[in-house]
Amino acid sequence: MIRTHMSDQGLGRRRLLRGVFLGGVALGAAELVGAVAPYLRVTRVAGLGTTVSVGTRAEILAAFAANDDRPILNYAGRFFLLHAPGGIVAAYRKCTHLGCSVPFNAAEDQFHCVCHQSRYDKRTAVVLGGPAPRPLDLFHVREEAGVLLVDTNPLGAIVRADNVWDTSVLEVRA
DSSP, rough: OOOSOOOHHHHHHHHHHHHHHHHHHHHHHHHHHHHHHHHOOOOOOOOOSSSEEEEEEHHHHHHHHHTTOEEEEEETEEEEEEETTTTTEEEEETTTTTTTBBBEETTTTTTOOTTTTTTTTTTTTOOESOOOOOOOEEEEEEEEEEEEEEEOGGGGOOOOSSSSSSSSSSSSSO
């Protein structure tokens, strides 16, 4: 027997399949929007690669005096402020051997890379031992309106080839 019109059951099945298909497409589109949306909004840039305010020269020198010249860690900027002979410098926390993050070891009173045992001086960041080929890189520090600013762009860092302290790298004198 040949049917000349659609039964109510056939239209219900088609509606159901169309609804399932459109629901799946809508769900996929919502997931795509949810995944892409965070990349479209503007976020505040902070940390490595930006200019970081670290306080006034007097505040920094007072912190050094209170803690036996212990380096001051700026976690967001990935650097330490050091009370170098004659001034203040900012040393990048990246080991010059293989790029590990270098912590300050208070018990040894020096920087000690736990990856391959490179050691650096706490005031000048020159190599004291281990496989590191050169001292820690330094970020540029400047003073504007009484506040010290550290430029944490690693591409513009001061790379010291010789393993000796040279006062020519000082940009902020104490």
